[in-house]
Amino acid sequence: MVSWTWLLPLAIILSSLIPGLLIFSLKERQEKLRTFLNLTGALVKMALVGVMLYGVSNGVEFRFSLPFLPGGGLLLKGDALSLQFVSLSSVLWLATTVYAIGYLEDSPLRSRFFGYFSLCVSATVGLALAGNLVTFLLFYELLTLATFPLVVHRGTKAALRAGRVYLVYTLAGGAVLLMGVVLLHTEAGTPDFVPGGYLSGMDSEGNFSSTVISGLAGERDFTLTVAFVLLVAGLGVKAALIPLHGWLPQAMVAPAPVSALLHAVAVVKAGVFGLVRVVYDVYGIESVRELHLNQPLLWLAAATIIYGSVRALEQRELKKRLAYSTVSQVSYIALGVALAGPLAATGALAHLVHQGLMKVTLFYCAGNFAETLGVHRIEGMNGIGRRMPLTMAAFTLGALGMIGVPPLAGFISKWYLGLGALEVGQDWVLLILVASALLNAAYFLPLIYRGWFAAPPDEWPEDKRWPALHPLLGETHWMLLLPALFTAVLSLLAGLLAGLDISPLAWGQLIVEREFAP
């Protein structure tokens, strides 16, 4: 085994951390250098992630550790599950960086923005690569802190208010998560994440035994249950499970690239990713089932799905509608995790990526509408497809994918979640999926109708033009347009070409094979 494998997880984090720190030191007008640093970081990270993907699919182990706390070192590890998240965030980071450069052209305080932006992604990647709970917690908190300046970036009253709400929610969530981690640490220490869950492999005295699964004696059940509830509550804040979702719709006042970051690349995903880790790699599906913890989680996820959709239907502001839609869609992942069966898990893991691709597309498009034409509300979208056909086409793909129209990515997720629900005998979940799809249709299709079929207004609120790269791409700044098209095409391909070995679905299957291996 070559010795560079320990370096790779660290390098992946540093590939965005170093450019981030350098950018803080730049002057505002050093635009070219800043762009260069940003893009180099993003591309280097993509390349490194590509190497790691290749390695992990061939069974190489990437592991980097430092002593940090007694009984719980700082550990970075690249496994299949972490790569699902890392590859999503690094691809979307590249797209979002390009988008943000276009979006923030000529606006003040860009060094601060891009600095925190890079920190945010570093924290996300670190959290994905974290090999044990303590490391996870560390990066989870860093992510909260790195995101706050982005949420309040505009400095308006609404932004500051949203930032305060964000902090109240996430810091409280972080504290609860900390309590959960500490409780679990006192009970079982902090071993590495293990596919199948390290608690499942322990007997009642806390010793590992390789033969028996689930030797959890009755007296520890209570502690483990409390710890689980604390962990889920802490993670549920970022994952926007009801009733902890309140910060997400508030935070939509942030600039569009930040919304993309919150909803698709980093924050919300960090929450559900944590849930996946806790259920699969800490507790293990067996123990979660034995402690009867998956059923309440399932109900919570189902309630969130419906609640988020109905709330989205009530909103008349485009970004707010999208925000509630995230509340609903992210819970598909929680739902798949709570179903605790291999097919549902595959669906959940695929949806982790699918939701990211589709939602980021929608936020890019919403940002394009706002930046180019000054359209923020649903009523303003009438006939927007004639002025901005490509953006509207990308929006349509994203929205149809959210509804679950085949062959887009959302359909594949729903297909596996539905089958997974039937597999474990929870047939009612199928009804939830159907109801959610109908509600999604009810709040997305009118937008598509307005965009393509309604008559455009005589005059747009504002109408910005930029020099175009190509006459067909002239509807908005190319740096705003191309990321949206890129992710829209990806969310089409993720569904259409789901049978390829590199599709999110196939990777999800790979993870599940390792998690559910006997």
Place this chain on the structure above:
Amino acid sequence: MNGLWWLAVVMAPVLGAMCLWYRPRTTIPWLWVTCAPALLAAFQPPAALVPAWLWPGAEWGATDDIRRIFLALTGLVWGCATVFAAARRPAAGEARFWLFWLLALTGNLLAVISRDGPGFYVGFSIMSLSAYGLVVHPGGREQRRAGRIYLQMALAGEMLLFAGLTLRIHETGSVNLGDWQAHALPPLTGALLIAGFGIKMGFWPLHLWLPPAYRAAPAPGAAVLSGSMMKVGVLGLWLFMPEAGPWLRDWTPWLLALGAVSAFYGVMAGLLQRDAQTVLAYSSVSQAGYLLVIQALAWHQPAVRESWGLLLAFFAVHHATAKSALFLGAGLAGNVRLGRWHWLLMALPALALAGLPPTTGMVVKNLIKKGLADDTLEAWIPLLSLGSLATGLLVLHALWRMYRAGPAPGEGDKAHPLRVYPWAVLSLAPLVLPWLWPAMNEPWRKALAPDALWSAIWPLLVAGGIAALAMVRGWRPPGRLAYRLGPGLSLSSGIIGVLNRLSLPALEYAGGGRWWRQWERRWNRLWRETNPITLSGWLLFLLLLLGWLW
């Protein structure tokens, strides 16, 4: 032929759409070419293709007769309608219309050639959703409302199918449609599938979307909707459901009754209409009833499933060609001067629907009658003759409405040849198909036996007599019964109303009210104004005390 040909079948419309984006003017007259690969594949079926890189389980092919026949009818109807539509006068939003047209075609072809359930569903959904663009194309209040109910019911159908699809995959452990036909299924899954495909077929009471949509769509749009897309529902029902099942046999009388109600309801409602396309739409509701009857009979007699499958395909081709010819004809009659020959050609598909010898209509009616001769079902036979009579009345009414809707003598354009030829091809199909199609030749000969011939003709003679009487006496449907929006549209706007009123409590902390902020400020002031170290000391002391007490 190589299996990769299937890629050409599916990709042709997509490529067409791309060309359309670059050069709309030059592309439109050539768009009919996108149907050619499908027609070729239907007559020379390539080997099955397993595109493993698509969704899991994807498989394309048309090695069985029923798929080949449906593929051929899809290619024929879409091809003719495309030529017809391309020769129309372009209206506003032409590019959008063609984009939806080509997408719907892609979905339709994909559904027909898929040998896996999800693939069929993918095609079915693309087709259903894209057809919305055809319904609302001309734009206007009526189109918008028709489009709304179309979309609502199409989505409802999709969801029923999604549930049915998932349940079916779960039950059989396979995505292959061939396996599904061999596996029995529980009543719930069956009901979901029948309702889901039933919405697309449009039999009573799932037809609510159909009359408004066919009325609103431009003539070629209505032609492909009724000619080809509705048949995908028929094909889906055939492929998704098993060959037989214990409860399926028990359901036969109910399904037959549903089919019969649909057949007569369609006629009754259609006779009250004044707009030719609406009359034809209700005729489709009526014909969907017959298709349901054939399907139900196939479940009733699984031993002779093969021959029922063939009959289903016959009926589908018969209805597809005749009905799309009539819709195209209605489009022509609306603004073009038509001569005597034109009207003769128009009457041919109309009367074929009613079973006029020696057309395809006679063949299929005769075959259904023979199938019903099973002793337990014999009682249904007289209804069939009555059905021919009723259909005869309805199509005569449709022809009359078309004639009346035409331009006044001396006005109107001369018919454009590119609109007349495709229409003529479809119109002649009911007459020439029994000759050209070897499989249909033999039943056609049998149906020409004297006693069978008489039983086919008398309902038409009676219908003609009643129609003549109605014309002489000037009978009119009461005006207030003519185009009623029906329960469908009020239901549809009711749904929108409910959705707009839906509301749930916010359940979120939005930065706090004034009261909360006050306390926050006080707390901050406390820390700023008092000595933090002292305060921390006190806090620590209190905590220690608490720990000691506990």
